[in-house]
Amino acid sequence: MPTRKPKPTISDVAAAAGASPSTVSAALNGSWKRRRISEETVTRIQAAAAQIGYTANLQARGLRKSRSGLVGMILPVHENRFFASMSQSFEACARERGLCPVIASTLRDPKEEIRTVETLIAYAIDSLFIAGAADPDALSDICKAANVQHIYVDLPGKDAPSVVSHNYHGAEQLSRVIVDTMPTQSNPARAKPYFVGGLTTNIATSLRIDAFRTVVTDRLGQISPEQVIACGYAPGQTARELAALCDRLGGLPAGLFVNSLTAFEGALSYFVDLPPDAFEQSVIGCYDYDPFGAFLQFPVHMVRQNSDRLIQTAFELIDAGTTDPVLIEIEPDLIPPRTIYKGRFSEIG
Amino acid sequence: MPTRKPKPTISDVAAAAGASPSTVSAALNGSWKRRRISEETVTRIQAAAAQIGYTANLQARGLRKSRSGLVGMILPVHENRFFASMSQSFEACARERGLCPVIASTLRDPKEEIRTVETLIAYAIDSLFIAGAADPDALSDICKAANVQHIYVDLPGKDAPSVVSHNYHGAEQLSRVIVDTMPTQSNPARAKPYFVGGLTTNIATSLRIDAFRTVVTDRLGQISPEQVIACGYAPGQTARELAALCDRLGGLPAGLFVNSLTAFEGALSYFVDLPPDAFEQSVIGCYDYDPFGAFLQFPVHMVRQNSDRLIQTAFELIDAGTTDPVLIEIEPDLIPPRTIYKGRFSEIG
DNA sequence: ATGAAAGCGCTAACAA
DNA sequence: TTGTTAGCGCTTTCAT
Numbered sequence: 089m090p091t092r093k094p095k096p097t098i099s100d101v102a103a104a105a106g107a108s109p110s111t112v113s114a115a116l117n118g119s120w121k122r123r124r125i126s127e128e129t130v131t132r133i134q135a136a137a138a139q140i141g142y143t144a145n146l147q148a149r150g151l152r153k154s155r156s157g158l159v160g161m162i163l164p165v166h167e168n169r170f171f172a173s174m175s176q177s178f179e180a181c182a183r184e185r186g187l188c189p190v191i192a193s194t195l196r197d198p199k200e201e202i203r204t205v206e207t208l209i210a211y212a213i214d215s216l217f218i219a220g221a222a223d224p225d226a227l228s229d230i231c232k233a234a235n236v237q238h239i240y241v242d243l244p245g246k247d248a249p250s251v252v253s254h255n256y257h258g259a260e261q262l263s264r265v266i267v268d269t270m271p272t273q274s275n276p277a278r279a280k281p282y283f284v285g286g287l288t289t290n291i292a293t294s295l296r297i298d299a300f301r302t303v304v305t306d307r308l309g310q311i312s313p314e315q316v317i318a319c320g321y322a323p324g325q326t327a328r329e330l331a332a333l334c335d336r337l338g339g340l341p342a343g344l345f346v347n348s349l350t351a352f353e354g355a356l357s358y359f360v361d362l363p364p365d366a367f368e369q370s371v372i373g374c375y376d377y378d379p380f381g382a383f384l385q386f387p388v389h390m391v392r393q394n395s396d397r398l399i400q401t402a403f404e405l406i407d408a409g410t411t412d413p414v415l416i417e418i419e420p421d422l423i424p425p426r427t428i429y430k431g432r433f434s435e436i437g
Numbered sequence: 438m439p440t441r442k443p444k445p446t447i448s449d450v451a452a453a454a455g456a457s458p459s460t461v462s463a464a465l466n467g468s469w470k471r472r473r474i475s476e477e478t479v480t481r482i483q484a485a486a487a488q489i490g491y492t493a494n495l496q497a498r499g500l501r502k503s504r505s506g507l508v509g510m511i512l513p514v515h516e517n518r519f520f521a522s523m524s525q526s527f528e529a530c531a532r533e534r535g536l537c538p539v540i541a542s543t544l545r546d547p548k549e550e551i552r553t554v555e556t557l558i559a560y561a562i563d564s565l566f567i568a569g570a571a572d573p574d575a576l577s578d579i580c581k582a583a584n585v586q587h588i589y590v591d592l593p594g595k596d597a598p599s600v601v602s603h604n605y606h607g608a609e610q611l612s613r614v615i616v617d618t619m620p621t622q623s624n625p626a627r628a629k630p631y632f633v634g635g636l637t638t639n640i641a642t643s644l645r646i647d648a649f650r651t652v653v654t655d656r657l658g659q660i661s662p663e664q665v666i667a668c669g670y671a672p673g674q675t676a677r678e679l680a681a682l683c684d685r686l687g688g689l690p691a692g693l694f695v696n697s698l699t700a701f702e703g704a705l706s707y708f709v710d711l712p713p714d715a716f717e718q719s720v721i722g723c724y725d726y727d728p729f730g731a732f733l734q735f736p737v738h739m740v741r742q743n744s745d746r747l748i749q750t751a752f753e754l755i756d757a758g759t760t761d762p763v764l765i766e767i768e769p770d771l772i773p774p775r776t777i778y779k780g781r782f783s784e785i786g
Numbered sequence: 787a788t789g790a791a792a793g794c795g796c797t798a799a800c801a802a
Numbered sequence: 803t804t805g806t807t808a809g810c811g812c813t814t815t816c817a818t
Contacts, residue, residue: 095583097795108805124803141582146559147500151810156496158560159754165786166515166524179542188556190539193528197784204795207537207795210495210497211507233490234444321786324779350786353728360732379702380729383709419583428706430673437514437670437699446811457789462813473787497811500794 105129105136112137116144141432146188151214159187160208160229161217163242164196164321167380169351170393173396174219174241175434185403187214196321198223202230209234215406217399218243222290229374237411239402242393243292244415247294251402251416253393255292259299262373263345265389267307269371270342278369280308281335283316283341285351286328293318293347296375299352300345318347326354332373341368349376356384379428387425394418440565445491454478454485461486485665486651496538499561506535509557510566511576512591513545513670518696518727519742523623526748526783534752536563545670551579558583559666564755566590566748571639586760588751591742592641593764598712600751600765602742604641606771608648611722612694613737614771618720619691627718629657630692631682634675634700642667642696645724649694659753667696675703681710683707698725730775736774743767745781 101116102109105128114120115133117234133340147341150156157180163171175191182189206229208436216238220228224245231238232247240250246418266281273279283300286293297316298315301401304311319329326346334340346352352374359366367386377392397418423429450465451458456478463469464482485491485744499505508531512520521524524540528596531538539557547570556578557565563587567576573594580587581596593599622628625633632649635642646665653660668678675695683689689711695701701723723730726741746767754763772778 089703093584095795098797099795100492109795110797110806111804113795115803120796126803129803134785143555143559143583145561145795146556147496147499147505148563149797151494151794151812152497152502152796152798155809164530166521167518167780167782168521168786169516169518172515172517172521176542179515188560189540189541190537192538193525195782206492206499207495211537212494212496234492235442285791289816322784323786324784335510348786353777353786356728356732357779357783360777378729379705380727380733383705383734388466396613426709428702428709431516432708433514433516433544434703434706435518435671435673437672437697437703447813448811458811459790459813460788462811463788466813466815474787478787497794497809499814500796501814532809599817752790 091115094150095145095350097145098138098142099135100140101133101142104140105133107133108313109331116142117402119151122319144217154212156212157187157215158208158211158213158293159188159217160190160192160205160213162192162201162204162208162221163195163219164221165350166193166392168374170349170395171219173395173431174399178217181399185407186262194221196220196222198226201227202274202276203228209236215239217402218245221245237406238404239410239411241402243290246413249322249402249405249410249412249416250407251398253291253398253420254417255327257294258391258393258422259296259345259375260303262375262389262391263300263303263423264307265394266343266345266371267272267303271328271369271371273342275338278341280312280315280341282315282317282343283345283347284319284330284333284355285321285347286318287320288318290410294349295347315426321348321393323350323354323357326351327358330358337403340366343370344370346374349374349381352376352378352381359385369434377423377429381396382423382428383426389425390422392423392429393420394420444494445489446494447491449737450482450486450491452666453489454482456482456740465491477489477491478721485583487538496544503561503567504563505558505561506536507539507560507562508564508566509541509562510568510590511543511550511553511570512541512568513570513688514543514699515603517725519744520568521697522744522780523748526745530748530752531664534756543570543750545569545571554579557654557718562611566751567594567738568592570594572740583623583686586758588755588759590747590751595762596763598751598754598763598765600747600754600767601641602747602769603766605645605648607740607742608645608694609652610771611724611738612652613651615692615694615722620718620720621632622691622718624687626686627688629653629661629664629688630694631664631666631690632694632696633668633679633682633704634696635667636669637667645694645696668700670697670699670705672699672706674696675700676728677705679704679707691717691719693719695721695723697728698723698727701725701727701730709768726778728774731772731773731777738774739772741772741778742769742770
C-alpha cells in the first residue's frame with residue numbers, strides 16, 4: 089500500500105513559490121487583476137502550482153464563498169430520450185459557464201423529489217433546474233426557504249420562472265394529423281381516436297388533453313370521456329390499459345395519441361405480440377421524439393420538444409437573476425414519420 | 438425583495454437547544470452513540486433542529502471529513518439508451534448508500550474527460566466510475582495521483598478494477614445469428630456481412646471485431662479487411678460510410694453488425710431514405726439494446742448489456758475497497774427482434 | 787455526559 | 803505590491 093500523499097494545498101504552493109497563501113489564492117483564481125499583484129509573481133506562482141500539481145479544493149472554496157459552482161437539475165428518468173436530451177443540453181450550458189452540473193432522477197416520486205432537492209441544497213448548489221416534477225410547487229417552497237435560485241423547465245410552476253414547451257400547440261398539431269389521417273374503420277367501435285398515458289395532475293398532460301379534446305370535438309363533432317386514458321407514465325400500466333382497450337374495441341383504434349415516451353415504450357411491449365397487419369387501420373402519434381421511435385414497423389408522428397432552446401433560455405433567465413414567475417413557451421416541432429432529426433451531437437456521439 | 442435569511446447553522450441549533458455545537462453535531466449525525474450523550478438531550482436537539490429548519494451543510498462537513506459523500510461517474514453521452522441505463526442504475530446504487538451521484542458526459546473527448554475528472558476530484562468525490570472513456574488509463578493516473586478510488590465499468594482499464602460486459606461473447610453470439618440467418622444474395626458483392634461503427638482503439642470495439650472476424654472466418658471461410666468499418670461513433674459519420682458502402686455494393690449487405698446505438702442512429706438516418714423492401718435481403722444486428730430499436734421496420738437482433746449488474750458489482754468492489762486491477766466480466770444477453778425487455782423501472786417511468 | 791478549541795482549505799477584508 | 807488575520811460550518815480530540 090503506497091503512502092497516502094495528501095493533496096497539495098494553497099500553502100504548499102505558497103511555500104514553494106515564496107509567497108503568502110492569499111497572494112497565491114489571488115494569483116490562481118484570477119482575482120489578482122483587481123489586487124495589483126505583479127505579473128511576474130503571478131507567473132512564478134502558477135509555475136510553482138503546476139510544478140507540485142496543485143488543484144483547488146472546490147469544497148473549501150465553496151464553503152468560503154458560499155457559492156459552490158454546482159448547478160442541479162432534477163428529472164423523472166434518464167432512460168427517456170427527451171430527458172436525456174435535456175441532460176445533454178444542461179451539461180453543455182453548465183460547462184460553458186464554468187459550472188459543474190449535477191443531474192438527479194427522482195422517478196416521479198414526490199418524496200424522492202423533496203429528498204433530492206434537499207440534498208442538492210445541502211451541497212450548496214447555486215441554482216436548480218426542475219424538469220418533470222410530480223409536485224413542482226413543493227420544490228419551489230423548499231428552494232425559497234433556502235434562498236436558492238430555481239427555474240422550471242418542461243413543466244410550469246408558480247413562484248419561479250418557467251420555460252416550457254408550448255404543450256397545447258404541440259398536442260394540437262399532433263391531434264390534427266392523427267384525426268385528419270385516420271383511416272375509415274369498418275368497425276365503428278374502432279373509429280374513434282384515443283389518448284393514452286400521463287397524469288391529469290401533470291400540467292403538461294392536462295394541456296395536451298385539452299388540445300386533444302378540442303381537436304377531436306372540432307373535427308368529429310364529439311368526444312367521450314373514455315377516449316382519454318391518463319393512466320400514468322409507467323410502461324407496464326400503459327401496456328395493460330392498451331391491451332384492455334383493444335380487447336374491448338376488437339383491435340387498435342383508428343387513432344392513438346401516446347403521451348410520453350415511457351408510455352410509448354409500454355405500448356410497444358403490447359404491440360410486439362400483434363400481427364404485422366394490426367397497425368394498418370390505425371395512425372399513431374407520440375408526444376416526444378425518439379430517433380428509433382421514428383422508424384418503427386408502423387409510421388409514428390412525433391412531437392419534438394426543443395430541449396436545447398428550453399435549457400438555454402432557462403440559463404439565460406438564471407444568468408439574469410430572474411426570480412419572478414414569468415412563463416416562456418417554446419414551440420415544439422411536429423416530426424413526420426420516418427424522419428430522423430439531426431441533433432447538435434450528430435457529429436460527436 | 439425579501440430579506441435573505443441565512444441558513445441556520447449548527448450553532449443556531451446549539452443556541453436554540455441550550456447545548457454546545459459539538460454536542461449538536463454528534464446528536465444530529467448519529468455519532469452520539471459512541472459519545473455517551475443522553476438520549477434525552479438528543480431528542481431535545483433533534484426537536485430544536487427540526488423546529489428552526491436546520492439542514493447540514495454538506496460542503497462544510499465534506500471539507501472537515503475530507504469525504505464529500507459525492508460519487509462521480511463519467512460516460513460519453515446521455516442520449517444513448519445503454520448509458521442512460523447505466524445512469525439509472527448508478528443513481529439507484531448511490532442513493533442506497535446515502536451518496537450523491539454526479540454524472541458527467543464527456544463526448545468521447547480525451548481532453549474533456551481529463552478536465553471533467555479533475556473537476557470531480559476538486560469537489561472531493563469519494564470514488565469515480567469510468568464508463569466508455571476514450572483514454573481510460575490517463576484517468577487512472579489522475580485518480581491515483583489524487584488518491585481517489587476508481588473503477589472501470591463498460592471498458593477495462595489497468596491499475597484499477599474493471600467490471601465489463603463480456604464483449605467477445607456478446608459479439609460472438611450476435612455475429613453468429615447474423616451470419617447464420619443471412620439470406621442468400623443473388624448479387625455476390627452483397628453476400629458478405631459487414632461490421633460498422635466504433636473505434637479500434639476502444640477495447641470493447643476491438644474485442645467485438647475479433648469475435649466478428651472469428652465467426653465470419655469460421656462460418657464462411659474468409660473475411661476481408663474492408664468488411665470491418667470502424668468509423669467511430671458519430672451518427673453522421675456512420676451514415677456516410679454506410680451510404681458509400683451500399684453504393685459500392687449496390688444495396689445493403691446481407692449481414693450488418695452495427696457497433697453501438699449511436700452508430701445505429703446514424704445508420705437509421707441513411708435507412709430512412711431507402712425503399713421498404715431494401716431490408717428484405719439483409720439481417721441486421723446491433724451491439725447494445727434500445728426498446729424502440731427492437732421494433733423497427735426491419736427486424737434487429739440486439740445485445741443487451743446488463744447495466745444493473747455491471748454497476749452493482751462495481752459498487753460492491755468499491756465498497757470492499759478493492760483497488761487491484763481485477764477484471765470481472767458480465768454476460769450480456771442476445772435479444773431477438775421484436776422483443777421488448779422489461780427493465781426494473783417498467784412499473785415506474 | 788458535555789463543552790472548548792482547533793482546524794479542514796480557501797478567500798476577503800484590512801494592514802503594511 | 804504583498805502579507806496577516808479571521809472565518810465559512812462542521813467534526814473531533816481532549817478536557818472537564
